[in-house]
Every structure is written in C-alpha cells, then in structure tokens.
Amino acid sequence: MDCPFIRNPLDIEAVIIRNALRRERIFRPRLDVLSFPEEYIFQRYRFSSNTIIYLNHILRPYITNLTPVLGVKGKNIIVRCQLCGGTKTLSTSKNSTSNLLKHLKGQHSTITLTEHVPRTDSSEPSVESSASDCPPTKQRKLDFSGPTTTVTKEGLNKLVAGYIVEEMLPISTVDSQSFRRLVEKIPTRNNVSLPHRKSFVAYLDSAYAKMENNLKGTMEGVDFVSTTADIWTANNKSFMGVTIHWIDRITLERKKAALACKRMRGRHTFDAIAVALEEIHSSYGVLNKVVATVTDNASNFIKAFKTYHVVTSESDDDEDDEEGQDEMSQRPSVENDGLLTLPPHYRCASHTLNLISSCDIDKYLNSSTNTKAVYRTSVAKCTALWTKASRSTVASEQVHEVSQRKLLVPSSTRWNSFYKAVGRIAEIPMTELNSLCTKLGVKCFNDREYKFLHEYCIAMKPLTTGLDILQGDNCSYGVLLPTLEVLMVKTHTLKDTLSRMTADLADVIVNAIQTRFADVLDSKDALLAAVSCPKFKTRWLRDEDRKQRVKELLMAECASIAPVAEAAASVPAKSAVPGDGMDFFGFELEPEETYTAEKEVMDYLRSGGYELDSLKQFPNIKNIFLKYNTPTPSSAPVERLFSLAGLVLTPRRNRLSDERFQKLLLMRYNHCFTDSSPLFLSNIGDAEHIGKATVCRAVRKVTLALKRLLPVMVVFPGHKPRRNSTGLQVATNVEIIYSVILNYESGVSSLISCHFAGLPNVMGCDDGTQIPITAPAENEADYVNRKSFHSINVQVCDLPS
Template sequence: MEKSWKYAHYFTLVGTSGKNVVVRCQLCGESKTFSTAKNSTSNLLKHLKGTHSTTQLVEKEVRLATARESRVSLPAKQPKLDFSREPRVTLEELNQLVAGYIVEEMLPLSTVDSSSFRRIIDKIPSNNNVHLPHRKSFTSYLENEYKKMKAALKLALDDVQFVSSTADIWTANNRSYMGVTIHWFNQDTLERHKAALACKRVRGRHTFDVIAAELEQIHSSFGLLNKVVATVTDNASNFVKAFKTFPPPESDEDEKEEEEEEEQEDVLFTDIAEALTSVSDEGHITLPPHYRCAPHTINLISTSDVEKYLTSSQATKSVYRVTIAKCTALWTKASRSTVAAEQGQEVSQMKLLDPSSTRWNSFYDAVSRVAEIPMNELNNLCNKLGIKCFNEKEYQFMHEYCIAIKPLTAALDILQGDECPYGAIQTRFSIVLDNKDALLAAISCPKFKLRWVKDGARKQQLKNLLVAECQILSSSAGDSDKTDNVPNKVITTVTGMEFFEFESNELSELRGFELDTLSNYPAVKKVFLKYNTPTPSSASVERLFSLGGLVLTPRRNRLSDSRFEKLLLMRYNHCFTSPDHLKKSEQ
C-alpha cells in the first residue's frame, strides 16, 4: 500500500486545478489556501518551515487506502512496489531458520524456550497456527535432521572411490572423545571436500587396541573399509602402535607370492579346535595405511631436535638457555601484570606475545617479537620490570635463532641440508621422501610432475613407476567399462609418457599447472585421485575439537555424549547451510 507525504496531515484537500492541487493549512486556520503541483511538495514544506518554524512538526505516514478522502495525495515520480502481500513463513522454514541459528552459533537448546527469543520469533510473519516448538519437540526435530545429514553423507561417499581420514583424541571436562574427519575429491571438478564422521566418547585408557577398534568401527559404519587410502594422525605412540599392530591387508600380488612359497613347503596338519579357540580379536581388525601429520613432525624438529642440537655444544648451550630464560621472564611479567603489559606495548608499539604449548610457531613468534625491539629500548624495559638485561651476544643469538627457524614455517620442499639441526628432516621424513605413495602423489600432480627431479636416471625410474601404477589401476575390477569408451589416443599417451612432455614449449608448460589437464589422461587422473586424497596434516580434526570446546562448555556439562556428537557434527558439516556436496537426501 502506498504511503503519503510525512507532513500531509497538516493540509486538507480543497480541490484541483489542472496539474495543481489546492490545499488548506490546518495550522493557519480556515481562510488561507495554497496551490502546489501534484508531483511536488516543496512549496508546502517552505510554508511549514517559514511560517510555523516555532511549531514542533510531527512526521506521520498515513496509508492512502484508509485516509485518501481527507489527506493530500501526491503522485509519486516512480512506481512503488506493492507490499500488501507479505511473505509467510511455514513451520518447516521456521524450524530450519531457528535450527540453523542455534547449531551454527552453538547455543543451548533451551534457547527455544526463552521468552525473549520467542517474542522475536513471533514477529516473523507466518501462516496461521505456526508456532515455534518447545525444547522437547525441537530436539526431536534436530534428531531427524541429523539422520538426514548422515544419510546424505553416506550417499555422497557411495560415489567416491578414494577417501582419506584424519583422527585424534581430545579430552575436555574429564571426558575423552575420538574425532574422525573424512576427505575426498570430486571426480569431475577435482575439488576437495571434507566432512566430520564422528566424535565418539572413549572410556578408559587410550590404548592402541581401543583406538584401532573405534577407528575401524567408524570407517565401517560409513562403508569405507575398502575406500580409505590413508589415515593421518599425529605422532602419538598409541596411534603409531595401533597402525603397526593392525596393518592393512596385503595386496593380491603379495598373496600370490606367499601361496607359491607355501606350495613348495611340506604340508603341516593343524588342530582345528585349537585354532578356533585361539583366534583373537586382533586378527579381525585391519587399519588403512598410516601417514603422520607433517606439521606435528615439524613441531618435533623445531622443539626437541633444535634444542638437542643447541644444548649438545658448550658454545651454544649456555647462551641458548640464558637467552630463553630472560625471554621467558619477560613473557611471564607481561602476561601476569597489566602494568608490565602496557609498558611492553609502549616500548615495542606491539603487544608482547606469550608462547602457547600447543603451537610451536607461537614460540618463534614470541622470540621474534622480542628481537624486533632495539637493544637499548629492550634493556630499558627489562630495568623497569626488574629483569636481567640482554647482552650483545644474547641479543645477536635471538636474531640468528629467528633466521634459522624461519624456514620451518615454509613448505617442506624448500627445506634441505644434511647438517644439524636441519639434518633431522632427513631422519624424520626419510620414510616419506622415498615412499612410493608420496612419489606417485607428486609426479601425478600437473603442478610438479618431474620438475623437482634433477637426476636423469631417477626421472626415468619414476616415469616407469607411474606407468606401472596406471596399468594396475586400469586393469582393476570395474575399470574396463570406463576405459572402453576412452579413445585409443588417450591410452597410448599414458603408455607413451606424453604426460611428462611439458618442456616442449612454454605454453604447454603453463597449461600443465592446471588440474583440468588430467581429464586428458584418465589413467593418470586415477593415480592422482588415489595418492593425493590424503591430507598432509591432521588439522581438520583439530578444528573439529576447537568447535567441540565451544559446544561442550562448562555450563553444558550435562549434555549427553550422543547429543553433543550430533550437535558438533551438524555444526562442522554445516547441516543447515546445505553445502553442494552434502545436500540432504529426500525422504
């Protein structure tokens, strides 16, 4: 419905004269009239501001449908939208909006019973008899939405051939939980996707067999036992032992070799009853290949390995310990005293950082922040705080320490060297540097291919490795149907190693960086999907635990384990924002 001019209630319509209208000012009395254009109110506004400047004017917008007879109707210069039919919200839409708000913002479920919150909801135009359900009914609605999300996730994973997972254990409020996330590529767009599978309560000790049983059960519940190409965890001894004790099943080629060896051996008779009674649960558990989290491995290098190197020599041992001790005293003062923190901020123009035990780079950042302060200003700050000053040798040591540690924040491929402490990279990453899976992941990626290999014989060896893997995957079950429709030229390009011929001209080299080029080489694309699906770190499951800390707050310690897991998974997977790869299945 159209709205009139905000001061139209001060005038009464007398008549019309062509393109003008004649009105009477109610503030002036009955005798005085004014003529103004139908599409302009400037004359009337000037009259009010000039003649009635001492009067407190009140703005009022009167709907023309109810006051057209007694108010001045001034035609608008532009057509106005008709808002007479306001959109109405259905019960399903209302539940979706409220559930999305509560889950995404990690609010208590009792929010729906809050009187102030319900007053806000009541202002939303809705159909008749549509009201927000109370907590009990709303909880049942969330249960159904969780079932839909889980079914949609299973449906999305059914079409994926290769997936990888990350796992870790988190403890909060005297409870322990195992979190598992899953990662995969969209086979058409090569876009990486992720989702959270579980955050289950783990009772008792976190032994290797408990971890193995829980992890296999989670993978099995989503039908992923034969799809998980690797699981990424940190370097915790219980996780490492679990994967060593329950390795993945041997390949068909290894089994054939063992069968041939067994045929040549003498026949041995076994007591069947004894064999059946001696079978343990360990024989039924198999875990996927294990990858260690690269950032966690770097953490070990930057902490334990660097400290071992610096304390192994008397020349560096004393200066290292004294310098770090003075820095620690400075951080302690700044973190425990507001006066000290303000003084530090005045000197450095930035806040002094307090290292965190969970992130190694925070220690580097804290030392680097201290090293940025000029030496005379730094010692002035130490005098104010009652801390021993830094001498020239210790101040220089901080700068050299930062220069030496800074490369560890960059990518792993730029870290080289055989001498300590960087020699620890060769020790801790030796398995990865010569690992077949890691090599296939690198050479099947168009961005790298063989650019990082200098030795000619090594290049040829890796080419043969890729061709052999392409042939194995192409001859796997169910693959013949997909490759039958592929032109012969595409198959010959793989066996002819044309995938590596990127140095012929600059244009082809630039195009080789795009993942889209893998569509021309379906066998190489399959190798890429299999060996690049694993993530380099377990940061995804750490983010899951970060959200868990916001859901399982001390005030919500009575939240059941099952409900906590469901709320957390819906939040992590953005259940109510409907991502494209996790659209809810129709029921």
Template sequence: MERSRSAFDHWMHKHHFTFRDTRGRNITVQCNLCLPKINILSTARDSTSNLKKHLERKHSVVCRRKIRDTPSSDAPSSDGPSSYGPSILEKETAEPSEAKEAKIDPTIYYQTSQSRLNTLVFNFIVEDVQPISILEQAGFRRLIEILSRGKKVMSQNAFITKLEVVFNKMKGELKVKLDRVKTLCTTADVWSVQDRSYFGMTCHWLEDNLERKSAALACTRIPISYTCETIIAKIQEIHSSYNIESKVQATVTDNGNNFIKAFKEFSSEDDQDVEQSHFEDLGSILCDGEMGGDFFLSYFLPPHQRCASQTLNLIASKDLADAVSKGQTGKLHSSATEKCAAIWHKVQTSTVAADAMESIAKMKFTFPCLNQWSSEYYAINKLISLTDSQLNELTEVLGVPCFTPDETAYLTEYTDVFKPVAFALDLLHGEEKCFLGIVIPTLLTLKRKLEEKAANTRLFSKVIDSTVKAIDSRFKQVFDSSDARLATATMPQFRLWWLPEDERESLRAQLVTEVLQVDQGTEETETNGGSVHEDEFFSYGPGSSSNKGGKREASEEVWLYLQGTNKDLKCLNEFPGVKKVFIKFNTTLPSSVPVQQLFNNGGNIMTPKGHHLSDEHFERVLLLRYNSKITTALE
C-alpha cells in the first residue's frame, strides 16, 4: 500500500535524503551527506523545517560548493557569476531576508546627521568602556565613515569638549533631583591603582514608592599618602558641591583608621574606638598640616555608619578563624584547608586540571577571593558536596594529597555550623532591598542560630562562643544605635517583635515622637512663605489645625501599625507618618558596597595614564557611566 504524499516528496532538496519510514504524523529519513555515518532524522509530514536546519548546521559548505559547480537552470549560460544560482540556504532564505531588509529604516544609516553621529560615538565610548584612543584608530574611523557615508569621526579634542558639556548637563540634572530629596545617605572609600589614589563617593535615597535610587558624586584624585584631614576635606567639599550637607542621614564607610579618626572628631554622633586601632593626636596632625588650627572650625561631618558586611566579614575571617586555629581542632583545620588550597591552586593554574575538575565534579568550579571569608566558605562547601569517590578521584588526578576521613568529617561539620554566617553576609551585601533596619534582626538571628548549632556540634562549641562574643563587641554601636533601632521598628517584617517585651514600650514612644516630628516638618515646609487662610489661622472648632497631626493621632497610627501582621513594605502606605520615619532612617545603607562597585567600573573603564585622560576627565567619564540610568545626559 502506497504511503500518502508529504511535503518531503516535492521538496527541492530531497535528493540529499533517503526516505526510511512513516510514524504517525512524522516521517523518518536518512541523510546522504552524513555517510558513512548513519544519521536518521525525523520531520513532520507537512513540513521540512527540521531537515532544512540540519543542512544549515551540518552541510552548508557542501551545499554551497555543489551549487557553485552546477549552473542554475534559471540563469543564462555564461561564464560570469550570474550563471550560477544562489546556494541552497541563500535561495531558501532570500525572501525572508528581503522582507526584513524592507522593514529597516534606511535613514538610520544614511541620513544620520554629523551631530547625531558624534553623540552615538560619544555614548559608545562611555557606555561600552572603550578607550578614547579608538577615535584615532584607522580601522574604526574607516568603519564609521563608510557606515555614515562620508561623515567624519570626532577627534579626541572634540570628545573632551563634548565630555565637559554632557557632564555639566548630568550634574545639573542630578542636583535638581537631590534638591527634591529630603533624606539621603552617602558611601565613601579610597581606591588606589598604579601609584594613584582616588576618593569615591556615592549617594542613595528612597523615593515615595520606597524604590531605592543611587548616584555617583565623585571619584576625585587625592595624594597617595592621604591623611585624615584629606578625607574630612573631601567629604565636606563633595557634600557642599551638591548642597546636601543638611540632608545626609549618615555616611557609610569601611573600618579604615583614617575614616574612623575623621568621624570620631567631626561627626555629630560619638563613635566607639575600633579594637586594635592606633589613634594619634588629631589636633597636632591638623595644626601641623596645611589647613592649620582653623580647620577645626570649618568642617562638620554627618553621623558615621560602619559597613556592616565588612565588620561581619572581619569577625568571620579573624575572630572565628583565630578561635578555630587555637582550639583543639587547629591542626585538623590547617591540614584540611591546606589540601583545599592545593586543589584550588592546581585548578586555577592548569586548564587540564580545570577540565578534570569539571569532568569529575560535573560542575563549574569557584575560587575563593582574597580577604572574603564567604567566598572561601562556598569554595569549601562545593568541594565537600562531592561524594567520597569523586573527591578521591579528583585528588588522585590532580596529584594532591587525599583527604582523610577525619578531615572530610571536619569540613562537613564546619560548612554546616557556619552556614548562617555566610547567609548573613549575603544579606548585608545587598543594595536595592537592603536597609539599615535589617542589620539588628540579621545579627540577632545569626546569634540564635549559632547558639542552636552549639548544642549539636562536636568540634565547634568554643568557636561559636567566641564568634557570638565578637558579634556583641564589634556591633555594640549598632545594637545601641537609636537610628538602627527605629529603622528596624519601621520595617513591617520586624516591627517590635525582635525586642524583649520590657524594651518595647520605650521604642514605641520614640517612634511616636519621630512620627510627630516628620509630620510637623512636612507641614512647615509646605506652609512657609505661602499665604495662610483665615480658617487655618484660628485653632477652634472641629477640623482645626490644633487637632490635626497631634500626639493622639500619631499614637493611634503607631499603635495600629504595631498591631498589624502584614510584612510587605507596601502596607506602609496605610501609615503615612510611619512611612516617613521609615524613609528617614532606612535611607541609610548597611554596606559600603556601592562605592566599591564605582571603583570596579573605574578599573574596567580606564586609568587616566593608560588612556590619555586627565584626572578630571577620568572622573567625568566614570560618573557619566554610573549615572546614565537616572539622568538623560547620554540620550
């Protein structure tokens, strides 16, 4: 019985295949071009798309060669190129390609003005991390001139001129945005590269919809041997240049001694001394410096917030590590981690070893970063996740010592016990959804989980005790901070549930006071300088101003908020006073990671020396790229 006809039967390229069988709605064929390898393919009865894809992927070169060697039956017989038809793939895709080309607006390529071309090239260099020396490269200039039909590529001098114009536009837009912001925080750090040091600063604020916004304020050159007074002057200078001195709720930095010294003397809040830090007489330093004794009278810094993620990383990499090395498990820890390090070194320095690792472990490998405890933890955890047979095979192939059963058991318990520390570090590294109010609950939860682990661990009970004491000691400033406690209380996820009952009433009263203050501040801002209606002047009768926003209303709002159970931030829209307090205190980030990301962009973009940029121009390119999402300067 003959089979029914299919699309394959009248397909122009069926001679490359041999029909084998019919299976329901599909047919199977054998590819003749794959011989001597037997390759059976399946395609729908009413479509040959699978077979076309096979030709495109596997035999496009053969098909094109055969077409070139065989004159097209439709073409006139001549020796010129016109006597040969298009390749199989070219012929079958000709119509779709022509249709696509017809939809492209030719003005994009052929009617671009010189001004528009300059903007596109400028944005290409800034956004895609290109050196400005590309403007003088012959190949790039020829490419642009051909695509733009003869228009010229801007010179490096033209780029520098445009850079100044676009940067001024960006800074103007940013200042307008910051003028409308009531509360913000800044992050600051110092970056050193190629015998140069740069002071970087970013700022962050919350919109009314509680979406976090960020901007870069500076990445300015400072002396390589920078001092405390240099930091103080730069912070004040940058805050003043954007008119935000009175709006900064806190400045977040790492735990470097120069930052600690600066904020200890000039911050509006007292800061606790850092353990093992050496402090010099700041007065004598500044009096001997260029600014003289009047320096004390000129500068005043906002409250200081130390980077919580860096502090916790310090606890894990120093306090926890010291406790492990000094305890009864010290030798076991040392031998086990040395074998881990040997594996990492082999895999990192040898592609053969890396291939062997991926083949045996069936996964990509990660390497620990310097001074990042969590990255070492995850690298160890990944090794220990292998089975004993995989781990033994891996060490044998790499030629490193095998793990003993005691070492494997030790690392397994180590990764289990300190998993909460790694999780807490990840939480505190965030930016968009990470608030100051998350720090205290994270630390309290971490302590509780570690103490629970202590009851079931064989090896780490004393290490856990030391780690918990280090958390209490190094985070004492945060636990005692009124700002941090209010930031936590205004987060619906936590409210006052994290506090002992005997402390809740005191914090509730503080929250009522803050709600009253933010409401009064809003009313003053709206009425100052404007006309006052007669009904607003007299405070008698229902609906009068004396009855609005009073302590009773604030207390009731706070009470209703604290009784709620909705953990979504959106529920704050039902409590406008509490929402304002949330924005005020949770604008502050718990981490200085954003300013470190600014430096990472700087390292990837260019260094002034290597790309013919002055320090000023380098800073402008870096800030333009960082701020491109919140301004229209590059549009």
C-alpha cells in the first residue's frame, strides 16, 4: 500500500483500513444516498490523524455528502437518508445494515442505486493505486420494480377539462385521435380512458353546477357586493354580461367572478334590461346585497335604473334627503308590490373620461379658431397614414423600417386608442416622418402640425393616465375622487408649458371633468369611499373646508353604526381589589371609557398606516370601507369578460348553443379547473388581450435578463467589490455613496473612477432603498412611494465632469 500520508507503509493501521473496507463494502452501493457519519468510522477503529486523512481519500469516491454525526445510541448509530430530505433520521446497528436495506426497499423501491464512479484527479491518489491489494468488489445494483404514480379517472377528466376550458378549445377535441393518443401516454389507475364527447359534456355540466353552488355559498357569507353589466353583440347575437365583486372581510382582498353571459333576444329596451339584471341577481341570492351596479353611459341602462331603483329615505338624516347624496345607503325595498327593483347605479368613470377626450375635446378643437385648421389637417394626414399602413403590407413594412414599430390604428371600442395612435406618430422624428409620407404618397406634415401633435399628447397625458388607473382590475371606488382631483391639478399645471395654440385645452379638460362628474365630486358615497382608504384619507384634499366636511361625514357614519360595536369598543372599569395598604386611600373606581365616533375618526386620521391591514384597529371604519369601496369605478371587468367571449364564440363555433357558450365562458373566467384562482398569467393576458403563452414567454425572457444583469448592475451592501469586463473594480452602492459624501466634504473634486455597464465616468447607483420621512408640508403626494408611505430614495447617477 503506497500512500504518501503514512510514514510507515507497514503501519498496522493500514491493515485495519484494508480489512475495514472489505467488511464495510456492503455500504458502497448505498453511500451515495445514505449519509454515513465519518465520525462513526473514526470512533470504531480509533485511527490517527494521518490515517484519517488517508481514510478520507479512500472513502471519498463512495461518500458524496458527509454530514456531522447525528448521534450514537448504545450499539446503534443514527444516519440521515439523502433521498427523503428534511430531517428524517434512521437507526442502524454498527455490525448490520438490515434496517437501511428495509428503508430503501420500502421507501425508494423505484430508484436504482449504483456505485459512485470517482473522478480521476492527478493531484489525489486514485482508489485503484491506493488500494490495489484489496480484492475487486462486485458492483451492486438495487433495482426494485414497483408501481409508478398513476392518475385516477376524476383526475384525468379534470386535467383534460382544465386544458380545454382554459385554452378555449372546442369540446370535440376529446374525440381527436391525435389528442387521445397523447392522453393515453398518461399512466392511469385501472387503465381508465378518456371519455368521448357526450360523456365529457356531462362531466363539464357537473363541474359547472359545482362551481355555481360554490359561488352561491360564498355569496351567503358576504355582506356587500357590487356588479358590472353591459350588453355584447357578436355573430348577430346579443348577450347580457354581469360580473360580481366583493372584498374579503378577513384579508381585505378584492375578489371577482362572472355571474352570467345570458342571451338577450329582441330589442334592448330599459325594461328588458331591468328584467335580465334582476333575474341574474336573484339567481345568486344577492338582490339585497348589491350596493351598486356599474355600467356605461348608455341611455337604456340609465333609464332602467332611474325607473326601477326604489329609494328609501332615512328620516333621521337631513343630509340624505338631497338628491344623489346617499345612493348606496338607500337600499331597494323588498316589498315593492311585485315590481322590479334594481340597486343604485354608478356610471363608468373610464367611459366618462373617454367621452371627454372623444366628444368634448374634439368639439373644442373643431370650433376654436386657434386649433380648427391645424387639428383637421393633422388628423387627416394621420388618418391617411393609418389607412395606408393597415391596408397595405408594403406600407406596413416601410413603416417598420423607419420607426422599428407598427402604427396603431384607433378603435371606437378601445379607450385611449386615439391618444396612443397619435403618440406613436409623434414619436417619429419629423424628417423621418415626412420621408415616410413621401414613400406612401401622403401629404407631409408641416412644423405647425407636428408641434400640435406633440402638444396634444402632452395635454392629454394626465387624462389618459387617470383613465388607465380607473380601469385597473383591482381598483376600488375610493380611488375615483383622488384620481379626478390629481388629474385636474396636473392638467392645470400643464397650461404654462403649452403654446398659445393649445393653451386653452387644459381649461377645457378641467371644465369637462367638473361638468360630467358634478354629481360624483360632492357625492357622499365617493367621499366616504376615499377617506376610508388608508392610503388616501384626507391627503388628496387641498381645500380645508372640504376636508372638514369629509371628517364630519366620516364621524356621522361611524356614529350611525357605533351601537353595533359599542360593547367591543368600551373599556371596562378596573374592579381588582387593591392591596399593599392601598385600601386606606379609598379611591373611587375609574369610569368606563365609552366609544366615541370622533375619537375613532381622529385616531384613524392621525395613524401612519397606509396598508389595508391598519383598518383592523378601527372596526367601524373597516365596515365603512367594506361598504363603500366594494364597487369598481369602471365597467372594465365586464369588458374583459367580453374579450374572452370573443375567443370562445368564434365564427367557426357559431353553432355553439347559448347555454353551452355561457358555461364554457364562466368556467374560463372563474378558473373552474385551477387550484389557485385567479392565475396571474391569465389575468395579465385577459387585460392586455394576448394569450397566456405569450405572457409566459415574456415573463421568462424578462426573468432571464434580470438574472443575467443582476450581478453586473446591482451590488448589494456587504458583497466584495467585483471587477467588470474592463478589469476595473466596481464598488458597492454604499461604498460609492460614502465616497461621494467624503470627497465632497473634503473638497476633493475628483471622485472615484468607475466604469459601469461599459460607460466611462458613470457610477450609476440606485439601490432602491426607501427611507421613510415625515409627510412634508408642500407637495406631499410627490413623496408617496408605491408602498404608500412617504420616503426618499438614495440615487447617484453620474460623476462630475
């Protein structure tokens, strides 16, 4: 035995090692998965330090993951199974491995265990050279055949149904021979097979009935719900779509579901709409729980709610007698002599803003002497470009060569589409734009027209941003008023940046908002919804008189519901018997601290919490939040339902029955066959009108790009300085900031020299640290971050020249 670590090759310990390996060779096929404590071997044979080193070289090819000794119990040792994971331990005798064999056969019978093949390394003695006198051992292989994981019949049906419903495929897919051959590769229990179309349709019907019952059961435990409704027409058919929204009382998380996409026959009159809505609400037992229904500004919907919404006045509140001031609290009466009853009606704020941009602003631009001529000529040239690019493939390719992007064509059904289409043209430099117009045979833009397009986009940007906020999927009604207030302020401040040609456009937008939202700006429901949101409270109000009125409204609302929570809010008097001689003083008992609405409101407004969890400290304000923030400010959710409907009811599936279409659409919108509902990939795809596979690919590309750039662009504090591709040392963010501060304080003009992302003289540092600060007196909203608290961010962009 030739080993450089043993001084005497005839050392008796070498013989012990050789004999030990012969006796322990039964462990060799399993030492890769059973972590055997090396201390056990050392304690058993009591080797010297030199022999321990040699033993490590001998056993290293067979032991891949050595762990510290777990313990010794008498004649047994404790080991850990690497295949099981976690902290599960096994006990085995020092002279036998039967327990380990039983564990492998019982728990890992399907895994083949082979001897680990060591890597040859010139720096370390190989097993063959160091133990050449040991007799060759036969390789052991443990191959226990056993059953694999199988799928039950119910599981197979659910997998296939989820695939067909989520991907909106025809039900006849189950009869496709290629699809059935694919499904046959799935190991099933008792060799069950995929049912054919008729049986599969029966399974879908049972799954829909189960989903409907679960939704009805959920609605029984909800106090406040809201709905959105609209009518959709496709393939010469009309459908009434309704979605429902509520807030979970425990988690304060917004949830949604689709109630119906019901076929409507005949004319869409106001009474037909009222009958359909009441029938849908009654079928789910939410007729008296709907606090508001949000629709667009169509005249038939407006007349239906004005005719069939029964208002019950409250005699104890004088302010509630004012028209339009207490829509939500006035519930429809159940006893209405058999007449239809509809909940309060909210007009879609996004549709109203779209009407401002498409009607009010268009009317002004066509009538004003400053903008009439330039508006008409510039829009005419833009329309010519859109027509050319959308109807000719050659023109579309020429547009892509110039701008590397395609032109957007406005659509009457897509909000903000005209603004985005004009903005895409305004992004092209004027020289390249006119060159493109010359190639396409369109009149070129002059300087005045090109300037008008830019200023139009600048003036319209706050309005379009507010529209996108209001049509968000998780937007509550309390966001409406703060959005409108900030929108008017930002639009008014843009007036100084515009030329004389479009300076009055800002005033037109503000006046249009004040006119169309006149009832909402002073609505009690909207004010209470905004003030009960922890991230808004009264921060968005600039008028002190209006701020005081909102506080009084909140106090009055808390006082009206206080008797319910008075017992929980009051603090009982201390009745403990005084000791240690305190009975001599004979103090009177402290009075109980009774609940006051003013105290709860003031504590709430002074609290620094911005998250919804802070409402748990104020139970009455939490109830106000649940009541007034359940509605959505926009009817965008039902529009997204119709976007999915267009993918289900395609022209090739126009023979799909109305009932079958509704079931397939509702199961898709409600994610009937998914464990986690809703899926974020599906939600993003529905919102952007793209497929889930496209979203998945985009997420993967972004994730891989972030993973690749993270170690280069971001260096966390505490990490060692790294060197980039140019060989220069890249300092951490904290080191850069400290170096900047120290050099400026010492008057040194030359700071540390860094190359960042291949750019010289740039140290690019934005570590994203949000430093909390007290709310400033001026421009408070500018310091609120995405976490909804005031902060400043540490940023270092470049070095002085």
